[in-house]
Amino acid sequence: MSAETHTTNPSAVTVIGLGPMGRALAAAFLAAGVTTTVWNRTPGRDRELVAAGAVSAASPEEAVAASDLIVVCVVDYDAADFVLRRPEVTAALKGRTVVNLSADVPARAREAGEWAAGHGVRYLDGAIMVPTTVVGTPHGVFLYSGPKDLYEEHKPVLDTLSGEQTHLGEDIGRAAAFDIALLDIWWTSVTGYMHALAIARAEGISGRELEPFAQGIGKILPPAFTEGAAAFDDGEHVATINPMTSAASTMAHIIHASEAHGIDASLMRAAEGMTRRAIGLGYGGDDPSRLAELLGRGR
Structure with a gap:
């Protein structure tokens, strides 16, 4: 039977890639009663899934042939291409749908979409915004x-x-763009918190002592996100609380305290540098949302 006339179970899915996230996806499909075929480049990661009812494919082309819907979750698009662009796999994919949940940049997602269209493969890009x-x-x-x-x-x-499923639009790169932007918030926040813990310890403050107050800082962020998004979209960078001149002064204190203890302050130096450049351009009285506009101009 050719790929164009395949008649696989419409409620079936194939999961390619059985790292921690791929295994979590396959387990969720199985728990919901979806017929699930799995394949991983490194053998042995499917044992628990097979015990739970998954079908283990001997090759990626066999895995692809088992379902109309193929969910790919590997480390990046290089790894996805290594599997999907093998001639025998590409041939088996024709007429089927790939949902690529691997992480990469928007340009790679758009290129993958173009490749898929050129080979008769139906394609969606996606991102998972939660842990396994x-x-x-x-x-x-x-x-x-x-x-x-x-x-x-x-x-x-x-x-x-389960959870919240959102379709973001026809542009194949939008899911990856959201993913990159949201991960930027996450990793900037986490590394900032790690830096704060290092300063606290240097001053004799334990992480557990600091943590309740860090939670308080976290509660301030949601309204700041809302106000910052509106200010950026509307181009109205009026400082309602702290102008950038005040922010730069606070950042300088953090840098001084860090370096007095021999703690690397390069993250905060980068933030202070951006802020002082904005001040130098005459925006010292503006809200920090002005920084996003200047960054977008390459300033």
């Missing part, structure tokens, strides 16, 4: 981009991953 422990629970967050009708067609199976 949340997949399959009501707290999951999954983002998708690409043809809306294709997303709607496979939504019943994708919905079995």
Whole structure:
């Protein structure tokens, strides 16, 4: 039977890539009663899934042939291409749908979409915005981009991953763009917190002592996100609380305290440098949302 006339189970799914996230995805599909075929380049990672009812494919082309919907979750697009662009796998993919949940940059997602279209492969890009422990629970967050009708067609199976499922638009790169922007917030925040813990310890403050007050800082962020987004979109960078001159002064204190203890302050020096450049351009009285505008101009 050719790929164009395949008649696989419409409620079936193949998961390619069985790292921690891939295993979590496959387990969630299985728990929801979806017929699930799995394949991983390194053998042996499918034992628990097979015990739970998954079908282990001997090759990626066999895995692809088992389902109309193929979910790929590997480390990046280089790894995805290594599997999907083998001639025998590409041939088996023709007429089927790939949902690529691997992480990479928007340009790679768009290139993958072009490749898929050129080989008769239906394609959606996606991003998983939660850790493995949340997949399959009501707290999951999954983002998708690409043809809306294709997303709607496979939504019943994708919905079995539970949580919040959002289609972001037809541009295939939008899910990756959201992913990059949101991970920027996450890693900037986490590294900032690690830096704060280092300063606290140098001053004789334990992490557990600092943590309740850090939670308090965290509670201030949601309204700051809302106000900053509106200011950026509207181009109205009026400082309602702290202008950038005040922010730069605070940053200088953090740098001084860090370096007095021999703690690397390069992260805060970068933030202070951006802020002082904005001040030098005459924006000292503005809200920090002005920085996003200047960064977008390459200033």
